[in-house]
Amino acid sequence: MAHKISLTTNTDITALSDVLSWFEQLNQQQVIKQEVWWQCQTLLIEGFTNIVEHAHKGLLPETPINIEAYRFDKSIQIRIFAQGEPFNLERQLQEVTEFEENNQERGRGLKIMSIMADKLSYEQIAENSHCLVINKYY
Numbered sequence: 369m370a371h372k373i374s375l376t377t378n379t380d381i382t383a384l385s386d387v388l389s390w391f392e393q394l395n396q397q398q399v400i401k402q403e404v405w406w407q408c409q410t411l412l413i414e415g416f417t418n419i420v421e422h423a424h425k426g427l428l429p430e431t432p433i434n435i436e437a438y439r440f441d442k443s444i445q446i447r448i449f450a451q452g453e454p455f456n457l458e459r460q461l462q463e464v465t466e467f468e469e470n471n472q473e474r475g476r477g478l479k480i481m482s483i484m485a486d487k488l489s490y491e492q493i494a495e496n497s498h499c500l501v502i503n504k505y506y
Contacts, residue, residue, distance in 0.1 A: 370440050372436060373393050373394060373436070373437050374435070378431070379420055379429050379430070381421070388409060388412065391412055391437060407504060411502045412502075416448060418477055419450045420433070423450035424452055427452060443505045444503070444506065446500075447500070448502075449497065450498045451497055452498075455490055457488070486505045487503035489501045
């Protein structure tokens with residue numbers, strides 16, 4: 369049986385500390401190895417940051433971001449719901465330079481996510497509504 373938590377926050381990068389505090393609920397009993405938990409936190413940070421800075425770029429700060437997280441027996445799933453224009457995750461990952469070759473301060477988040485996540489997708493769920501889905505096994 370899955371343990372599910374949900375959060376709605378504004379399109380505001382300063383909400384990231386609140387998002388991380390909320391996420392801690394999934395590991396209160398520390399059933400997930402520390403290294404895997406850090407990776408899950410990093411995936412949440414990168415995913416939330418990308419939604420705020422890219423998917424919601426140009427939208428009002430009051431635009432809600434809904435986040436769901438599930439802890440299953442062997443995995444964590446994070447779902448971040450976004451509004452705005454469609455985005456082709458697979459194509460973007462192909463266009464991003466290899467992590468070792470990217471010396472820029474920005475633009476490495478998707479590559480980090482694709483390396484850390486066991487499954488990563490960006491799915492259209494309605495017109496101008498999408499969901500970033502991140503799965504991590506432990």
